[in-house]
Amino acid sequence: MGKPLHKIQITMDQTAMNSLKFPHPLHQSLSVHHLSVNYRGVEALRDISLDIQPGRLTGIIGPNGAGKSTLMKAMLGLVPMGTGSVVYGGKPLSQQRQRVAYVPQRSQIDWDYPATVWDIVMMGRVRKTGWLRPFSGVSRRIATQALERVGMVEYKNRPIGQLSGGQQQRVFLARSLAQEAEIFCFDEPFVGIDQKTEAIIFSLFRELAASGKIVIVINHDLGESIVNFDDLILLNQEIIATGNRQQVLKEDYLQKAYGGRVFFFAEKVA
């Protein structure tokens, strides 16, 4: 590939540079072994096995109904697995929920819930603080810093329902930052947001990955933004392909996942 190769080179150099700049003390991958999920007898996921690496921005892609959200939820113990296991640092992830920050799809959040921006971000500190205990000064500082990082600190007293979609997404991102997690999971964070906010969110994801976190993002959009991902999991009930972006964005894999509906764009974005 003459022209696209140039693009690949730049991205690979960037990733390599990040690894050098930010050593990853944890170096623990997240491993999924033979995971399957059935909803009332209907198979949603079949025999999924994969490894997700820290320090990389990992995207889960696939057509509507492929099981992307189900995979994320099953990994986090939010829907029951039929078979399989999910292991992090030698232990089941379900026993280590405090290490995980999860932001669900917008449609699964009750935006009429009477909470301010500050309330939402402080929810990220509840596990570290304990229920019904007052938040410490440290927790308040961490929450403020998280809001500053997403550029939302001046909105801290606003009811969450009164913000735009992009602002709401940034607040939930701040809540996940306040959790000080090791594994970050985002289900379709770019739905209904403008390109500027998308760029801000991607740069935060990249920062998280560069600091050695596991960052997993479901992304239904196969447009140019796909170049932001280091690794991809291409799914359609089963794994079609996993690996780095160049390994996954191949015409035959995409056609297998999407059928005839996908036009060949792999050279352009890989």
Ligand SMILES: Nc1ncnc2c1ncn2[C@@H]1O[C@H](COP(=O)(O)OP(=O)(O)OP(=O)(O)O)[C@@H](O)[C@H]1O
């Ligand atoms: N709670 C549920 N009960 C029954 N079936 C479900 C449930 N949740 C999802 N499914 C089914 O499981 C399959 C996978 O759904 P899932 O939401 O994981 O796919 P997805 O890839 O995230 O889709 P989309 O891109 O449309 O969000 C679909 O056929 C869906 O209808």
